[in-house]
Amino acid sequence: MMRQEEEAKYAGERKSKVGTGDRSERIRTYNFPQSRVTDHRIGLTVHKLDQVMNGEIEEIVSALTIAEQAEMMDKGV
Known part of the structure; x- marks a missing residue:
């Protein structure tokens, strides 16, 4: 049971980092x-x-x- 919860948590974190691949999800723009x-x-x-x-x-x-460090501090990592 705990393993399934951990896997679900990991999958959720990964999905939030990966995104959908939509063009509007830009990382960087070079003008x-x-x-x-x-x-x-x-x-x-x-x-x-x-x-x-x-x-x-x-x-x-x-x-x-x-x-990234600020985000980690906010999450308490």
């Missing part, structure tokens, strides 16, 4: 005319498209890390 990158998961927008495309993604990675 070349405006030299803008937007990460829709955390609402971060940077106007450094050339740098991001050249691998300079530290600002985005840091923001994602902070958002």
Whole structure:
């Protein structure tokens, strides 16, 4: 019984992370005319498209890390 509950919980968490694959479920948008990158998961927008495309993604990675840590603290993990 406990195993089924754990599996159901895991399946629910996984489904919430995976989503439906719908086009509206964007992770990131690259806007070349405006030299803008937007990460829709955390609402971060940077106007450094050339740098991001050249691998300079530290600002985005840091923001994602902070958002993930905050989410984990909210969940009490």
